[in-house]
Amino acid sequence: MKIFNYPSPEAEKRVQDTIDRGLGFSREDQDNVQAFLDDVKKRGDEALIEYTNKFDSPAVTLDTFKVTEQEFEDALEQMTPQFLKALDRAVEQLTAFHSRQRENSWMDTPRNGVMVGQMVRPVAAAGIYAPGAKGGKTPLVSSVLMGGIPAKVAGVKSISLMTPPMADGKINPHLLAAARAVGIDSVFKAGSAWAIGALAYGTSQVPKVDVIVGPGNIYVALAKKIVSGTVGIDMIAGPSEILIIADETADPECIAADLLSQAEHDLLASAVLVTDSQALAQKVSAAIEPQLNALPRKDIAGQAINAFGAILVVPDIDTAIDLSNRLAPEHLEIMVESPFDYLDRIQNAGAVFLGPYTPEPMGDYIAGPNHVLPTAGTARFSSALSVSHFTKKTSLIHYSKAAFEKEADDVITLAQTEALDAHANSVSIRRK
Ligand SMILES: NC(=O)c1ccc[n+]([C@@H]2O[C@H](COP(=O)([O-])OP(=O)(O)OC[C@H]3O[C@@H](n4cnc5c(N)ncnc54)[C@H](O)[C@@H]3O)[C@@H](O)[C@H]2O)c1
Numbered sequence: 001m002k003i004f005n006y007p008s009p010e011a012e013k014r015v016q017d018t019i020d021r022g023l024g025f026s027r028e029d030q031d032n033v034q035a036f037l038d039d040v041k042k043r044g045d046e047a048l049i050e051y052t053n054k055f056d057s058p059a060v061t062l063d064t065f066k067v068t069e070q071e072f073e074d075a076l077e078q079m080t081p082q083f084l085k086a087l088d089r090a091v092e093q094l095t096a097f098h099s100r101q102r103e104n105s106w107m108d109t110p111r112n113g114v115m116v117g118q119m120v121r122p123v124a125a126a127g128i129y130a131p132g133a134k135g136g137k138t139p140l141v142s143s144v145l146m147g148g149i150p151a152k153v154a155g156v157k158s159i160s161l162m163t164p165p166m167a168d169g170k171i172n173p174h175l176l177a178a179a180r181a182v183g184i185d186s187v188f189k190a191g192s193a194w195a196i197g198a199l200a201y202g203t204s205q206v207p208k209v210d211v212i213v214g215p216g217n218i219y220v221a222l223a224k225k226i227v228s229g230t231v232g233i234d235m236i237a238g239p240s241e242i243l244i245i246a247d248e249t250a251d252p253e254c255i256a257a258d259l260l261s262q263a264e265h266d267l268l269a270s271a272v273l274v275t276d277s278q279a280l281a282q283k284v285s286a287a288i289e290p291q292l293n294a295l296p297r298k299d300i301a302g303q304a305i306n307a308f309g310a311i312l313v314v315p316d317i318d319t320a321i322d323l324s325n326r327l328a329p330e331h332l333e334i335m336v337e338s339p340f341d342y343l344d345r346i347q348n349a350g351a352v353f354l355g356p357y358t359p360e361p362m363g364d365y366i367a368g369p370n371h372v373l374p375t376a377g378t379a380r381f382s383s384a385l386s387v388s389h390f391t392k393k394t395s396l397i398h399y400s401k402a403a404f405e406k407e408a409d410d411v412i413t414l415a416q417t418e419a420l421d422a423h424a425n426s427v428s429i430r431r432k
């Protein structure tokens with residue numbers, strides 16, 4: 001893995017390439033995704049089946065497109081006690097974390113005779129996307145929990161899950177067990193942009209939803225971007241990223257492993273180490289190659305590391321933090337002697353992992369917080385998938401006659417300033 005001294009023009013170019021890579025949708029990608037969406041809007045299930053047959057499985061038909069109760073039962077029978085134990089722990093810890101995000105409705109009486117408040121309501125229907133690369137054989141089972149649990153905690157009644165099928169037209173049984181564990185009964189065998197189109201516009205089999213959440217590849221991300229506004233979306237959760245800030249006390253083998261953990265997600269994944277120790281930089285660089293060669297998915301991780309991986313040697317940890325705030329990484333690991341001392345200075349990051357025993361995968365699967373996180377610098381203004389993505393707030397206002405009289409003149413003055421006479425009239429008419 002390449003080592004750069006930072007600051008330097010060469011290091012700056014690598015940093016800029018990393019920033020630019022994440023949301024780099026080409027005109028051609030956009031046109032293709034728009035065409036998929038338009039077609040699903042026009043032809044509904046027929047288009048969905050056609051694209052699913054072409055890209056993922058020729059075995060899916062209109063009759064087998066929705067997962068049946070029998071398929072759920074068959075899947076559950078295949079689960080090992082070991083998997084069910086891990087699943088239970090993940091569900092329990094994620095539910096506990098997301099339950100703390102619940103917001104209550106409130107009503108206040110700030111002035112005599114005036115009541116104002118906010119009513120929190122779940123959306124009626126949500127769509128969840130679970131990525132299913134490699135022909136749906138090894139889908140991100142954990143993404144089902146990350147989407148489904150906050151939706152359930154928010155109180156959403158109708159939840160539809162979309163995921164690409166395997167070549168034989170089936171869905172990975174672990175994914176179905178995870179869906180069942182969080183109470184999702186409607187699972188459809190479709191991936192990519194057409195699955196997002198089906199959720200956004202509805203088809204005869206897929207209910208139209210209010211909100212679509214979940215990570216996915218460039219086609220999923222682009223489709224979500226295009227339909228946002230027609231429906232709510234969580235964010236553009238693009239290719240995975242990890243940035244590690246480490247000093248000479250950190251273990252180089254662990255750092256190499258953590259960098260590779262995110263590089264294996266995608267050819268466009270980014271894995272960056274920022275350290276003030278030249279010695280650590282050399283050791284991590286040397287540790288990458290053997291660990292990479294031992295990975296079954298070494299092609300993806302290797303290409304990602306080559307294209308966007310970097311070890312940046314900085315003068316001090318303060319410079320490392322400034323750089324991290326600029327990159328606003330999806331995942332930030334702080335592997336320095338006293339990691340909590342630096343937390344106050346972290347401004348932009350999707351999730352922060354503190355200390356030597358908090359590798360990023362603890363957060364991917366089990367710790368409790370959501371693993372659907374902003375990428376490509378968007379952690380500057382957006383946050384992890386949460387219960388709030390499945391709720392909306394309605395403002396409440398009430399005036400008594402006396403309170404109305406007291407404030408009416410001010411409203412008339414402000415309305416007249418905007419030359420909105422009908423507004424002023426709606427107030428003055430009540431004084432007669
Ligand atoms: N930011 C986050 O929180 C987060 C979380 C988890 C995963 N991720 C990212 O999500 C992504 C998952 O992507 P994935 O590929 O594994 O699964 P995916 O389900 O998003 O993509 C597979 C689908 O894309 C379709 N596809 C393939 N080629 C196509 C083409 N040319 N045109 C249209 N559709 C095509 C496939 O047929 C399949 O349906 C990765 O980039 C990973 O890093 C991000």
Ligand SMILES: N[C@H](CO)Cc1c[nH]c[nH+]1
Nearest residue numbers: 140142143240241364371
């Ligand atoms: N690290 C991914 C988010 O970037 C989430 C994930 C799912 N499974 C494993 N990892």
Ligand SMILES: [Zn+2]
Nearest residue numbers: 261262265364
């Ligand atoms: Zn991961």
